[in-house]
Amino acid sequence: MMSYSITSLMKIAFCRIAILRYAFLASAALTVGFIALGCTNPKPTTQNPTPATTHYASRPTTPPPPFKLFHQSPDTLTLTTTESASNTQIAALIYQLRDAANTHTFGSIHLPQALIDARAPIVWFHIYRGTKCASEKYAAKLPCGPSYHAAGEFTLGSFHNPNRTDGELNLDENHTTALWNPDASSATEGK
Numbered sequence: 564m565m566s567y568s569i570t571s572l573m574k575i576a577f578c579r580i581a582i583l584r585y586a587f588l589a590s591a592a593l594t595v596g597f598i599a600l601g602c603t604n605p606k607p608t609t610q611n612p613t614p615a616t617t618h619y620a621s622r623p624t625t626p627p628p629p630f631k632l633f634h635q636s637p638d639t640l641t642l643t644t645t646e647s648a649s650n651t652q653i654a655a656l657i658y659q660l661r662d663a664a665n666t667h668t669f670g671s672i673h674l675p676q677a678l679i680d681a682r683a684p685i686v687w688f689h690i691y692r693g694t695k696c697a698s699e700k701y702a703a704k705l706p707c708g709p710s711y712h713a714a715g716e717f718t719l720g721s722f723h724n725p726n727r728t729d730g731e732l733n734l735d736e737n738h739t740t741a742l743w744n745p746d747a748s749s750a751t752e753g754k
Contacts, residue, residue, distance in 0.1 A: 627652060628645055644692055648692050653714045657716075
């Protein structure tokens with residue numbers, strides 16, 4: 564970001580007004596005169612912006628809620644939990660999915676490891692409280708209206724890194740909370 568001092572800005576404004584006012588008299592002598600008066604653009608000072616620091620919540624100690632595989636397609640798994648599952652429990656489930664990605668053990672939590680291994684290159688996990696809205700990603704008629712109703716998301720893979728993991732809570736239609744920095748580490752990094 565560039566910044567100018569007030570004095571520099573006033574000098575620039577004065578010089579530009581003077582140049583415009585006397586443009587019809589412009590000649591080599593006037594140009595030299597303006598330069599002699601100090602009518603040059605000062606070099607801008609640059610400030611290094613301080614990068615914003617994002618703080619992520621600690622991993623929950625609450626156990627994840629029981630879940631069922633509600634629907635699957637080649638790149639998406641829709642999971643349902645109890646309707647009363649808390650945000651902390653949903654976060655714990657997302658971390659459980661991340662752990663399974665890290666250890667290549669989706670089968671141990673009753674999810675199709677072969678489907679996940681065959682992803683090209685991303686697989687999305689949509690987590691819903693109850694089954695009422697769980698079909699909204701693929702149903703012809705939206706069961707809960709036009710907004711998105713998932714309680715949480717887990718994404719494994721990206722177009723640039725097949726081991727990237729991303730997890731977030733969907734607090735409401737317009738607010739999500741990232742659980743970790745997806746670019747800080749990869750699910751099976753170094754494996």
